[in-house]
Structure formats: structure tokens, C-alpha cells
Amino acid sequence: MYRNFRIVPNIIFGRGAFNQLDDVIKHKRTSSESYFVFVVDDAFTGQPLESRIPLKGRDLLLRVNVDDEPKTTYIDALVKQIRTYHFEKPVGVVGIGGGSTMDIAKAVSLMLNNPGSSADYQGWDLIKFPAVYHVAVPTLAGTGAEISRTAILTGPEKKLGINSDFTLYDQILLDPDLIAGVPKEQWFYTGMDCYIHDVESLQGTFINEFSRAYGEKSLDLCRQVFLQDHPDRDDKLMMASYFGGMSIAYSQVGACHALSYGLSYVLGIHHGIGCCIAFDYLDEIYPEGVAEFRQMMARHDISLPRNLTKGLDQAAMEKMVTTALGLVPLWQNCLGPDWADIMTRERTMELYTRM
16 A cells, blocks of 8 residues: 655745745634734844734744754743633744754644643544644754654653654745854754755665655755855755755655664654764764765764763663664664564664764
């Protein structure tokens, strides 16, 4: 059986497109009581971008902190805050920020229409009711969060996304002007998330011509951004992120993402840098990709942190291994149906020990 693949239905791309946000969402403002929740990275507090948000009437500006990756407890607290703010649900949620902020906005929009805790829905296709209308405005490029059916969350027992067709945004607004001036390391780590998406998708056992078409174009754009000089590199990276997200949507990521989840769950390492750390130790699985990745690091003078797992006790190491190996679809894509005979607990532990 082929999966009936759902995609984001409405997309605006172009420099200055953020100025159209008010026009894009106004059709949802059907009465004077209608209000939006703008979920915004608190890094923009007092910054020019915040003053450009088209707040009206009862709209709620919800500043969120992404110093740590989003936790299910944080999502639940934000949903409670919105429900306390007004007895009626908002007509829409707009996420403005990087991948974590967009994941928060996705999760909040889902949980406004679904009972219980967000931890109850970590997994595949567990969501029962559609989210409220939600819009993504990425200010970083690379994670593919704007196009993916996943909201990655750290729960009390695991780090795992809410994977559902209902998670997908109803609208994305891609404005390359918004990612200008991002600090070099953050720009690089987020962009490498996209590059690694492409490598894992294109070399995975789930590959098909749908995924290959998007993945190859995304990979080409990543090479232009990170190995060449182009004045429109922000435009290219934003489209690479979109195409990379489309590539993995009908295939899957692989070993690097599985290992990065373990790093994040135990050590709190952010997703982009966690992917870079893990990828650098995967020569045996992705030899060409890792070699090119190291060229990109050298070109942009990036040094990865080392000895992260040194001094961790056995329980913490075992938790990382269990987290990584629990992501079965990722390993199936990477190594095939016999993946468990190849990526044993011992081999996974050895990789983490090297990190």
C-alpha cells in the first residue's frame, strides 16, 4: 500500500513576503472576538521583527524560550496559558522562529483540539482531531520543520515527534530576508540538518523517485550554499530546507538523526549541532557525505565539541542507546530490515563512547 501523502497546501516565497502576513491570515478573523496566537522566539523580544507582527484586537503574543529543546511539559503549560487567556479557542496559531519554535507552534495548535498531554501523542498517527489553523514563518532555514508532519518533543520517557498529517502547517511564508544576519554557527548547524536529511534520504533503503527528485535538488542547493559563494545564498538555503523536508516526508531519515535524538534526550544538545556531532562519526555508513560535510566545516571554520560523553555514568549511556535504537523506522531506512543485527547495542554504545 502506498501512503496518501499530504503536503502544506499554501506557500508564499520571496523577499519581503513577511509584509503580507496580515493579508494571509485575515480570512480567519470572522468576528471581533476572533484572535490569533503568535508563537514567537523570545530572542526577538524588543527587536524590529517583533514590532512588524500584525497584532490586532485580542491577539496573544506568546513569547517562547528555546534555549532547551521543546518538552511536552512546556507544550502543556503553553496550551493551559492560552485556555486561561480566553474561554474561546484562537482561530489560528502563527509560529515565528527557528525549528524549535515552529515545532512548538505545531504542537500547541494540535493540543488545542486534542485532550490530554502532548506526551500522549509522541509517535506515529496518534492524533485524533485536526489542529487549529496554523502558519509557519521560519527565521532559520534547514530543519524542514516548516514542511514536515512532525513536531519534535522531549517527553518524560523519550524524545520523539508527534508524527501526523494533522501536524502539517496550513500555510508557510518563506521570506529569505528573515534569515539574514543569523550567527554563523547557528546558520551552519541548522543548514547541516538539511544536508544530512538529504544524505540519509538519498542513501536510505526507502528511497523512491519522489524523494530522490526533491533530495537531489536540495543537496545541490546545499552545496551551492556551503561550498560556493552566492549573493542569494539565503534564498537557496530556504528552498533547500523546503525540498529536504519534502524528500524525507515520503522516505525517512537515518542513523545520524537516531543518534542525535539520544544526545539530545540525555545531554540536552540542540538538534542541529547534535546531528553534526553524530554525523562526524558515521564514516562507515555515509562515507561520501561525511567527507563532504568535513569540507563544509573547514570552509566555514566550524569546530565541533568533543568528549561530550566522557564521564557519563553507565545508566546515562544506556539511556542514550535505548533512545536511539527505539527509532525503528530510521534504522530500517538506513540499514534495511535486518538493521538490528547490524546496529547492535554494543556498536551503538561504541559510537556514543567515541563522541
